[in-house]
Amino acid sequence: xxxxxxxxxxxxxxxxxxxPLIALPHILFQKNLIYKNILFIIFFFIFIFxxxxxxxxxxxxxxxxxxxxxxxxYMMNNSNIIYENTNVxxxxxxxxxxxxxxxxxxxxxxxxxxxxxxxKNYNINGLENILGYKPHSTxxxxxxxxxxxxxxxxxxxFTRLFIKNLKRQDYFSITLLIFILIESIxxxxxxxxxxxxxxxxxxxxxxxxx
Numbered sequence: 670x671x672x673x674x675x676x677x678x679x680x681x682x683x684x685x686x687x688x689p690l691i692a693l694p695h696i697l698f699q700k701n702l703i704y705k706n707i708l709f710i711i712f713f714f715i716f717i718f719x720x721x722x723x724x725x726x727x728x729x730x731x732x733x734x735x736x737x738x739x740x741x742x743y744m745m746n747n748s749n750i751i752y753e754n755t756n757v758x759x760x761x762x763x764x765x766x767x768x769x770x771x772x773x774x775x776x777x778x779x780x781x782x783x784x785x786x787x788x789k790n791y792n793i794n795g796l797e798n799i800l801g802y803k804p805h806s807t808x809x810x811x812x813x814x815x816x817x818x819x820x821x822x823x824x825x826x827f828t829r830l831f832i833k834n835l836k837r838q839d840y841f842s843i844t845l846l847i848f849i850l851i852e853s854i855x856x857x858x859x860x861x862x863x864x865x866x867x868x869x870x871x872x873x874x875x876x877x878x879x
Contacts, residue, residue: 685719686851693844716851723855724765725751728758745799764806764855766799771809782816803860807853823859830871842871 689712696708726744730753744760752759761769770793774783783791788810789802804810811819827846834842845867852858 683719683848683852683856685715687848689715690844690848693840693847719851720854724762724768726760726762728760730756730758763799767803767805768809770799771804771806771813775809775812778816779812780816782812782814782819785814788813803857805857806855807857807859810857811859826868830868833872846871 692708696705744762745766748760748766750758751761770791771788773793774788774791788804804813807823808820811823827850830846831843834840834846849858849864858864
């Protein structure tokens, strides 16, 4: 309960994903297949919505606020419009630019990566001005800096956690694991010390949540 409250009090945009996930145990126990499918479809669209707006910036043309407040924390200074109509302009966010940089690095360093904490010093043509010391994605970040074997180890750990908690029907712990994995798409969750503190509890014989 304390962990769940702690996540709520972060007031992070990730709550858009976390709050529907809290209903996961309820969904799994539903006997009405139609109701269960509707809930899964709703969550799927929330997932797509969350990831889209993490990687793209939609700026309304009728509101001058955005034009006067462009900031490198959100997008590159030289970012070009990738789509526009009479109402909005769409830009790539820094999250997406960091993913593009990561993929370009991975192409040539897939096996062993470029080394821990070297991402910020690795220049890619056209992306020199991007603000970001990390890839802002655990999935890509492990590949970029540590190579494919680091990602495999990370996935093995979480697969083991899923299997163990599924066997003991600890659906609240499974909810937490799903949340961490979803966060790993747009956050460097493997750098959060609290994650590695939680893992031994999730592997323990006792339930993390009662």
